[in-house]
Amino acid sequence: FFFLPADFVKSATNMDMIPDNTLIPEVAFIGRSNIGKSSLINGLVNRNGLVKTSSKPGHTRMMNFFKVGDKLSLVDMPGYGWKSRDEWGGMILDYLKTRKNLRRIYILVDPSHGLKESDQQIMKLLDSSGLSYQVVLTKIDRLSKTKFSAAKAEIEAELVKDAICCFPMVLGVSSKNKDGLDVLRAAIVKAGQL
Ligand code: GDP
Structure with a gap:
């Protein structure tokens, strides 16, 4: 399925520019x-x-839409962390709250740094809007198996405490050596009920 051809659809800087393909499941x-989002999307498809x-300056505020065949829509959202939550909010939150075909939001987290305050803020925002998300740990090739397991367990413990709408399975991926990509693809297929 993920070997269907993937293509760029369009970039959007406001709600009016968001593609009208709401019949296709979207994640x-x-x-x-810098979390490895672009590398991950490229790896997935x-x-x-x-x-x-x-990421060129100015491009960072855009939402970029891609499609896999005519079956699935993938959205690369602007990175957060540099900007305040309010700045990141706006259009993005409007999109997340109103997009009918949005099946799941994947939050990428670096396991060697753990959950940052900005990650937690975003999760709170999603929780308060009842939006379902799943945590994906990136760049796992950088950690030994033991360190990765420990970091994952710590993050899972935090999520169990606080995160309401979090899908209870934390995934790990490496775009560098393609580890975990198949499991994430399967999760996406399931989330999209494809
Ligand atoms: P983005 O800003 O979130 O889109 O992040 P990028 O995909 O551009 O990646 C940021 C940096 O992390 C780049 O230098 C990548 O080469 C590196 N990177 C991305 N994925 C991996 C990975 O799986 N393993 C390792 N070791 N480095 C990665």
């Missing part, structure tokens, strides 16, 4: 800047360079 990817990995 969105969010995370702090097996197309290097689909999402530009060097």
Whole structure:
């Protein structure tokens, strides 16, 4: 399924520019800047360079829409962490709250740094809007198996305490050595009921 051709659809800087393809299930990817989001989307669809990995200034506020065949829509959301929550909010929150075909939001987190305050703020925001999200730990090739397991357990313990709408399975991926991509693809297919 993920070997269907993937293509760029469009970029949006406001709600009016968001593509009208609401019949296709959609999943969105969010995370702090530099978390490995572009590399992950490219890895998922097996197309290097689909999402530009060097985020140019000015591009960071855009939402970028991609499609896998005509079956699935993927959204690369602007990175957060540099900007205040209010600045990141606005259009993005409007989109998240109103997008009818949005099936799940993937929040990317670096396991060697753990959950940051900005991640927690975003999760609170999603919880308060009843939006379902799932945590994906990125760049897991950088940690030994033991360190990764410990970091994952710590993050899971925090999520169990606080995160209401969090899907109770934390995934781990490495775009570098393609670890965990199949499991994430399967989760997306299931979330999208494809
Ligand atoms: P984005 O800003 O969230 O889109 O992050 P990028 O995908 O551009 O990645 C940021 C940096 O992390 C780049 O230098 C990537 O080469 C690196 N990176 C991304 N994914 C991985 C990974 O799975 N493993 C390792 N070791 N580095 C990665």
